[in-house]
Amino acid sequence: MxxxxxxxxxxxxxxxxxxxxxxxxxxxxxxxxxxxxxxxxxxxxxxxxxxxxxxxxxxxxxxxxxxxxxxxxxxxxxxxxxxxxxxxxxxxxxxxxxxxxxxxxxxxxxxxxxxxxxxxxxxxxxxxxxxxxGPDPLTDQERDARRALLTDLLDDLADAGPDSDPYEQLAVADRILREAAHLLTAHHRTWNGAGKWLPRRLRAADPDLGRRLLDGHLALARHAAPAPLSTAATRVLDLAGGPLREGYVAPAGALHPGADATGAGDHG
CATH class of the missing domain: 3.30.460.10 (Beta Polymerase, domain 2)
Known part of the structure; x- marks a missing residue:
């Protein structure tokens, strides 16, 4: 598109x-x-x-x-x-x-x-x-870093049980939406956005899957139901090459998106 x-x-x-x-x-x-x-x-x-x-x-x-x-x-x-x-x-x-x-x-x-x-x-x-x-395509290094991060975030969401802290769950969901939006817009070589422009650019890039991501995020926010967001984000991950866990190696000095200077990311 x-x-x-x-x-x-x-x-x-x-x-x-x-x-x-x-x-x-x-x-x-x-x-x-x-x-x-x-x-x-x-x-x-x-x-x-x-x-x-x-x-x-x-x-x-x-x-x-x-x-x-x-x-x-x-x-x-x-x-x-x-x-x-x-x-x-x-x-x-x-x-x-x-x-x-x-x-x-x-x-x-x-x-x-x-x-x-x-x-x-x-x-x-x-x-x-x-x-x-349109924007530049993701490099292989950028794509792998975002695949690894989204995989990690989806694992965090899957680990959350019915008694999980709802604030933590929503914070993870917010990051999943942002990372999935980045991968999906990059897949279609369309522009990404932030704030109110994130849903607008997401729907423009992929009306079906973009809407599923947004609806999934809303379902979690309103009903603490993680499955729709997890399913939609996993579909995006598959478009980008699938989950990336063991075997992922980041070049020396490179941080995955969202990591701090220690490389620790969202783990503390």
């Missing part, structure tokens, strides 16, 4: 027009050095409310200092990402490695606020191309 940007901007509502106007005023007032700016996030997709924050990316001259600012302007909260063109291209490339395309989506699914020299539009087109190409 080819990854696609979110539905394009819908600027036919009063709220959308107000968002664009507010974002434009903010950029003009606070960042006179800007050589371009876009409004992204829910505001760009016509899904914001009067209390939603504004996600703004400001393009700086090449000597500008890259930073992130959370500010309030004219009563509106805004999260502002300030980058030079080189900074953004570095962030775009990093997105392919981490498989989370926050910067790419914010720029591709955006409303142009200011672009006097065409730099913004050039970067938007680059973002669209990279989104369509």
């Amino acid at each position: 080819d990854p696609q940007p979110e539905p394009g901007p819908r600027l036919d509502s009063d709220q959308s027009a107000a968002d664009v106007h507010a974002a434009g005023r903010l950029v003009s007032a606070r960042y006179p050095e800007a050589i371009g700016a876009v409004l992204g996030g829910s505001a760009a997709r016509g899904r914001s409310t009067p209390t939603s924050d504004l996600d703004i990316t400001v393009l700086l001259p090449d000597h500008g200092a890259r930073r992130r600012e959370v500010i309030r302007h004219d009563g509106r909260l805004a999260e502002v990402f300030l980058n030079s063109r080189a900074d953004l291209r570095t962030a775009f490339a990093e997105s392919r490695r981490t498989r989370r395309a926050t910067a790419l989506f914010l720029f591709a699914d955006s409303v142009v606020l200011d672009d006097p020299d065409g730099h913004v539009e050039t970067l938007r087109q680059e973002a669209h191309v990279l989104l369509a190409a």
Whole structure:
């Protein structure tokens, strides 16, 4: 399934027009050095409310200092990402490695606020191309590390009896969902996500198995029923090569995902 940007901007509502106007005023007032700016996030997709924050990316001259600012302007909260063109291209490339395309989506699914020299539009087109190409595939080492971790987590869930601490069980389930989502989106070469974007990206990657993972997590949270999540996560594990226990060797200095500096992972 080819990854696609979110539905394009819908600027036919009063709220959308107000968002664009507010974002434009903010950029003009606070960042006179800007050589371009876009409004992204829910505001760009016509899904914001009067209390939603504004996600703004400001393009700086090449000597500008890259930073992130959370500010309030004219009563509106805004999260502002300030980058030079080189900074953004570095962030775009990093997105392919981490498989989370926050910067790419914010720029591709955006409303142009200011672009006097065409730099913004050039970067938007680059973002669209990279989104369509999808993230880098997992290396064998990365895949094995995540297989080993998910295997370990599923064993922990299976070991939990009816009298298990429900907080511990839910904490394990949360990690299983995240790790299974990472493996499943990687299997389909689609983008992963965090927070509210994890279920959105998961359903986009695999509507059937993604939904089973989410439903399984919900069943455990609501009813302390681990079987649906375990079954769905095991299916994901099978797609990635199956469980990995004995025989797994991590290269010296490599930590599996979630391990601390001792390599101990989630065991204490």
